[in-house]
Amino acid sequence: QSAQEAAHSLPDHRDGPPRCRADRLGRGPRGPGTRPSFRSPRSRAREPPPPRTPALTRTRQDLMTTAPTFTVADSAEDPEAEIWFAEPAGFTALPLTALLPSPDSPSAGELRSALAPVLRAAPDEMARQQFIAQLAQGQELLRGLSEAGIVLCSVGLHHDDVDETTPGGSRPLLSFLTVSWVPTAVSPRAVTAARAVGGPVGSTRIECAELACGPATFSETLRTPRAGCGLPQVPLIQFHAHLPHPDCKRLAVCTLSTTAVARHEQYRAILRQVASTVCFDSPLEVAGG
Numbered sequence: 001q002s003a004q005e006a007a008h009s010l011p012d013h014r015d016g017p018p019r020c021r022a023d024r025l026g027r028g029p030r031g032p033g034t035r036p037s038f039r040s041p042r043s044r045a046r047e048p049p050p051p052r053t054p055a056l057t058r059t060r061q062d063l064m065t066t067a068p069t070f071t072v073a074d075s076a077e078d079p080e081a082e083i084w085f086a087e088p089a090g091f092t093a094l095p096l097t098a099l100l101p102s103p104d105s106p107s108a109g110e111l112r113s114a115l116a117p118v119l120r121a122a123p124d125e126m127a128r129q130q131f132i133a134q135l136a137q138g139q140e141l142l143r144g145l146s147e148a149g150i151v152l153c154s155v156g157l158h159h160d161d162v163d164e165t166t167p168g169g170s171r172p173l174l175s176f177l178t179v180s181w182v183p184t185a186v187s188p189r190a191v192t193a194a195r196a197v198g199g200p201v202g203s204t205r206i207e208c209a210e211l212a213c214g215p216a217t218f219s220e221t222l223r224t225p226r227a228g229c230g231l232p233q234v235p236l237i238q239f240h241a242h243l244p245h246p247d248c249k250r251l252a253v254c255t256l257s258t259t260a261v262a263r264h265e266q267y268r269a270i271l272r273q274v275a276s277t278v279c280f281d282s283p284l285e286v287a288g289g
Contacts, residue, residue, distance in 0.1 A: 054090040055161035076284060082245075083179070083252055086277035088270055091154040091177055096142050099135075145178075152179040156256075162263060175258035175267060177274070182251040189244035190215040192251055196242035203240075205268075213278045217242045220268070222261070234259045239268050241275035252278065 076084060087093070101107035115135075122128040145153055156175035184192050190208075193215045197206045203219040210216070219240045225231035241254040256271040 054158055072284070076282070081282065082280065084277075084279050084283055085179070085254070085274055087154060087177070088156075088274065090158045091156045093152060093154040094142065096146055096151070096153060099139055099142055100146065149180040149182055150178050151181060152177070154178075156258075160260075160263070162266065173258065173260045173263060175256060175260070177271075178253075178255045178257075180253045180255070182253055184244070184249060184251050186248050189246070189248060192244040192248065193217040193242050196251055196253070197240075211243070211276055211278065213243055213280055214246065215244060216275060218272065218275070220264075235261050237261045237264055237267070239271040241271060241278075243275065243278055246280055254278070 070086060075081065098107065098111065101111055118131065119128050122131060142153075154177040156173075156177060158173045158175075160171050160173050182196075184195075187195070193208065194217060197203055197217045197219045202221055202223075204222070205218070205220045207218045208215070209218065219242070221238045221240070222235055223238070224233060224235050227233065236257060236259055238255055238257045243252040243254065244250075245252060254271065254275055256267055256274070258267055260267070
């Protein structure tokens, strides 16, 4: 389902619960979701497409229930997973690794097979070359994300049910949820969490917290692209959760970014609820005893 199609699916509806997903160092999970989930990076197959665009406040409330229900993605059972967390409804993860396979790997052959029908369906050679050029640009973007330590990038699409008086119906809201690993000096986890918010100039609403996964810090930044850089001069607000790993050598950073600055309270709540579901030991093993 394309973003354009999803954006027109604005009637309110009951969304399912979050999905459980997990990640391992250097790899990112995948899969669209209608409910929060715990998962890992390799499994995207056999997951149904999301239904309509979920409401922003509904997405927040689903994570804040006292006994949330989760669907479990295949990635949550990856034996090499190192972090688990709930992915809220309305988010679709980009296949960071699937589009960047090693040239001689089986994944490269799978990618070529998947793209072959698309290239054959192109009306002419110019259209094929344009598609290849756009794919290459997308791969460069994903490569940049991977090199920056990002193991997950999910695109969020919700409809604005906070203000539904807008002529023509509520507008679609876009956001990006990323999870990255950051190497750190060996230190107590509380010290690492505090250091994470001590450097960048412009961070606001800095808070310390003790979550189920251990000590954490939260911060926010509000940025506007530089004039002349080619990007729209629209403010971007980012919400960060800094979560030190128990090995005391690295930091998991969850970031939720959006240009819907007016909905900062809703997005702040979503990011904090996602952070509250993070764990560094498999929740499936804990649940199963």
